[in-house]
Amino acid sequence: MSASIAVRNSGTMLHRSLRHGVRFPMMLVTGLVTPVILLLMFVYIFGGALGSGADGMPGGRSAYLDYIAPSMFLTTVCYGGGTTAVTVSVDMTQGIINRFRTMPISQSALMAGHILGGVLRTLAAVGLIMAAAVGLGFRPHASGVQWVAAAGLLVLVTVGLTCLTIAFGAAAKSPGGANTAVLPLQILPLISSAFVATRTMPTPVRLFAEYQPFTPIINTLRGLLVGGPIGQDAWIAAVWCVGAALIGFTWSRRSFSQRR
Amino acid sequence: MAVSPPAIEVSGLRKAYGDKTVLDGIDLSVPQGSIYALLGPNGAGKTTVVNILTTLLPADSGTARILGDDVRRAERIRPLISVTGQFAAVDNLLTGEENLIMMANLYRLGRGRAKALAAELLEKFDLTAAGKARGVTYSGGMRRRLDLAMTLVAEPRVIFLDEPTTGLDPRSRHAMWEIVRDLTGRGVTIFLTTQYLEEADQLADRIGVLDHGVLVAEGSADELKRRMPGASVRLEFSAAEQLAAAAGLLAEAERDPKALALRVPTDGALRSLRVLLDRLDDAGVEVAKVSVLSADLDDVFLALTERPPDSMERPAAVAGRPTARKEML
Ligand SMILES: Nc1ncnc2c1ncn2[C@@H]1O[C@H](COP(=O)(O)OP(=O)(O)OP(=O)(O)O)[C@@H](O)[C@H]1O
Ligand SMILES: [Mg+2]
Numbered sequence: 001m002s003a004s005i006a007v008r009n010s011g012t013m014l015h016r017s018l019r020h021g022v023r024f025p026m027m028l029v030t031g032l033v034t035p036v037i038l039l040l041m042f043v044y045i046f047g048g049a050l051g052s053g054a055d056g057m058p059g060g061r062s063a064y065l066d067y068i069a070p071s072m073f074l075t076t077v078c079y080g081g082g083t084t085a086v087t088v089s090v091d092m093t094q095g096i097i098n099r100f101r102t103m104p105i106s107q108s109a110l111m112a113g114h115i116l117g118g119v120l121r122t123l124a125a126v127g128l129i130m131a132a133a134v135g136l137g138f139r140p141h142a143s144g145v146q147w148v149a150a151a152g153l154l155v156l157v158t159v160g161l162t163c164l165t166i167a168f169g170a171a172a173k174s175p176g177g178a179n180t181a182v183l184p185l186q187i188l189p190l191i192s193s194a195f196v197a198t199r200t201m202p203t204p205v206r207l208f209a210e211y212q213p214f215t216p217i218i219n220t221l222r223g224l225l226v227g228g229p230i231g232q233d234a235w236i237a238a239v240w241c242v243g244a245a246l247i248g249f250t251w252s253r254r255s256f257s258q259r260r
Numbered sequence: 261m262a263v264s265p266p267a268i269e270v271s272g273l274r275k276a277y278g279d280k281t282v283l284d285g286i287d288l289s290v291p292q293g294s295i296y297a298l299l300g301p302n303g304a305g306k307t308t309v310v311n312i313l314t315t316l317l318p319a320d321s322g323t324a325r326i327l328g329d330d331v332r333r334a335e336r337i338r339p340l341i342s343v344t345g346q347f348a349a350v351d352n353l354l355t356g357e358e359n360l361i362m363m364a365n366l367y368r369l370g371r372g373r374a375k376a377l378a379a380e381l382l383e384k385f386d387l388t389a390a391g392k393a394r395g396v397t398y399s400g401g402m403r404r405r406l407d408l409a410m411t412l413v414a415e416p417r418v419i420f421l422d423e424p425t426t427g428l429d430p431r432s433r434h435a436m437w438e439i440v441r442d443l444t445g446r447g448v449t450i451f452l453t454t455q456y457l458e459e460a461d462q463l464a465d466r467i468g469v470l471d472h473g474v475l476v477a478e479g480s481a482d483e484l485k486r487r488m489p490g491a492s493v494r495l496e497f498s499a500a501e502q503l504a505a506a507a508g509l510l511a512e513a514e515r516d517p518k519a520l521a522l523r524v525p526t527d528g529a530l531r532s533l534r535v536l537l538d539r540l541d542d543a544g545v546e547v548a549k550v551s552v553l554s555a556d557l558d559d560v561f562l563a564l565t566e567r568p569p570d571s572m573e574r575p576a577a578v579a580g581r582p583t584a585r586k587e588m589l
Contacts, residue, residue, distance in 0.1 A: 016351065095348060096349045098345050104339040
């Protein structure tokens, strides 16, 4: 099958995926409203206490907002992953995949629709959360280059988590199962440097928090947007993202080609 | 090419799930431009056959060819075929029209052609009014019709329909039959499965009866009916005494006291009918009404797919079935 056909079919599949994005109100709620609520909660409920200035934490509510805003961008990517997994699972379990499989469409076109659609949908949600954070008073002091680097990292994280959650969705037996499979990814940011400094945690938790993938990603994002040490974290973050993308891609390719 | 190959050619097809054999050596051949109906009770293996022929499922052994190409070469088969699976495969979040346009785009028909074709198919399947509504809002029958319309977006040479009219009302079913006939008029080959014997009778050039993964009979509807020896004569009487007298004479007859009727097996020949009536006449039994019941496809189906002889109920059920074809004398 020629490459141009595959590209056109991928375009059709992407179009379909984007339409799904705007027509699945339930998913818009979990993908966008949950992060917004979390943001409000952390700023207005926990912000006063957590922004105490102690143990390397920022002092004051608005400084705390600066501290967690980058974390919320990442959390939004995780919630976007939930939508992606459910969308893929709906496709895989509700018959339409078998129609596509009997048609002269390459598997890569099918997957491209999901990957690109998921990435765009999630990045749109991240953009909206950014706007919400700015509305609440988030004032990043990043240079142009730092902005580009931060955006690049967000895109990389989104690609990685989208591929991974597509694999979850494709392997799940039902859309509900797909949603559950993504849950750990949505909880993981809580056990990282996202909302409190890791050094405030008891040792076993601290060790876990420091070595899990979200901590270097958040540290890098935070460093780029509001300042703070980055160091090795940038490379570690990139490696985690590329790893997630590769594993997710390989795994979903297998699930897509398997009939059930 | 010297001779054009059959549209579908299957030999020795086998498939098992674990140690459960689902297809146990299927052979069949469907000429181009004809309609083949696969009949069989639930779980017989019909969908499995369709899935293998449509590249969805690999067979364990045996060969299957579509227009001469082995189905294992999926990339060569898929452009030739179009499939309506047993369960509707429509996109619930898209409207009927968008579903059809998506299909047209996947076949790269071009924007204008896609829109025109979508409108045409919506019209053909009586969905124009629902064209702008999303799939989720469709009734089961509407979804089924949209599913069929999506199958016809391509111009395939072989179409597979797995129980295409299940869940359709009689009007939609007849409309569907018309569409199928129209397609074969254009040289398309149709392979369908169905639970409706009437459907096979109406549409199919050849019928295969599948049971427990084996083709237990194959032929045209008439050939299959002829295989059924069970034609019978129904005698109705005006009084219970007459019925009793006749039943005394005809030991093999089956009694229906409520209707004051007897059902007598016959070979269908005029001579044996005359002998039967003469016997009754000689004994002074008066027959009010005589009708000859020939076996219909339902009888054939039930007889062929009979369960193992552990139950004595089934044959009686065959004999007692109302039959579609009655020839009044
Ligand atoms: N994935 C599977 N795993 C195990 N067994 C299966 C699987 N798919 C089908 N079967 C079995 O194979 C047999 C044939 O199934 P198939 O779907 O082909 O029947 P069918 O003739 O289409 O039935 P129906 O009229 O109910 O649609 C059934 O006994 C079914 O339980
Ligand atoms: Mg079936």
